[in-house]
Amino acid sequence: MYMQSYHLKNLIKMCALCAVLIGSKAGALTTDKDQPIEIEADNAELDSKKLITIYEGNVVVTQGSIRMTGDRMTVHYTKNNELDTVVLVGKPATYRQLPDKSQEYDESEALQMEFYKSKNLIVLINNAKVKQKDVRFSGERIEYDTEHSKIKARGGLVTIGDGAAPEEGATSPPKGRVKIIIKPPGKKVQQ
Numbered sequence: 001m002y003m004q005s006y007h008l009k010n011l012i013k014m015c016a017l018c019a020v021l022i023g024s025k026a027g028a029l030t031t032d033k034d035q036p037i038e039i040e041a042d043n044a045e046l047d048s049k050k051l052i053t054i055y056e057g058n059v060v061v062t063q064g065s066i067r068m069t070g071d072r073m074t075v076h077y078t079k080n081n082e083l084d085t086v087v088l089v090g091k092p093a094t095y096r097q098l099p100d101k102s103q104e105y106d107e108s109e110a111l112q113m114e115f116y117k118s119k120n121l122i123v124l125i126n127n128a129k130v131k132q133k134d135v136r137f138s139g140e141r142i143e144y145d146t147e148h149s150k151i152k153a154r155g156g157l158v159t160i161g162d163g164a165a166p167e168e169g170a171t172s173p174p175k176g177r178v179k180i181i182i183k184p185p186g187k188k189v190q191q
Helices: 002-022
Strands: 038-040 043-047 052-063 066-077 083-097 106-116 121-132 135-145 150-160 178-182
Touching: none
Parallel strands: 150 178
Antiparallel strands: 038 052, 043 052, 052 066, 066 083, 083 106, 106 121, 121 135, 135 150
């Protein structure tokens, strides 16, 4: 019984953290935190000595408008049973959430997503992409400081403007550089 309540308590903390961490500047749906959390996976393993829980195989986490998917999710806890770090990997791992007063989901994907509670930091690694309204980030590494609403992109393409999808034929910058395209409203950007 203790293991079940310990496990459930930490799952709730993990999902609440993900909801808080990945929300956009516009703010996540305020009702998401009040919704039940559902986690599905082919396998789940709790190791109370190592202070980790591992979910493998078609991992799906939902809570209200939040939906996270991946192949493997590892949740690390501190010695005080507090949530420390969540690592979600997939081909790709995905995240989406509907902000308040919006009809459009914020979406992220990467081969690996890391959530660091103590640092208020989300790191998307390898083929990372973030879409928030008319802003698109893509690169090898995207860091999101949730406390200060700051995004850092490394080695990628940022598109801002109407529709914001990169134009066909848009090229990524040379490795290690960031390229930004700002589209005028209603205009197509020529490369």
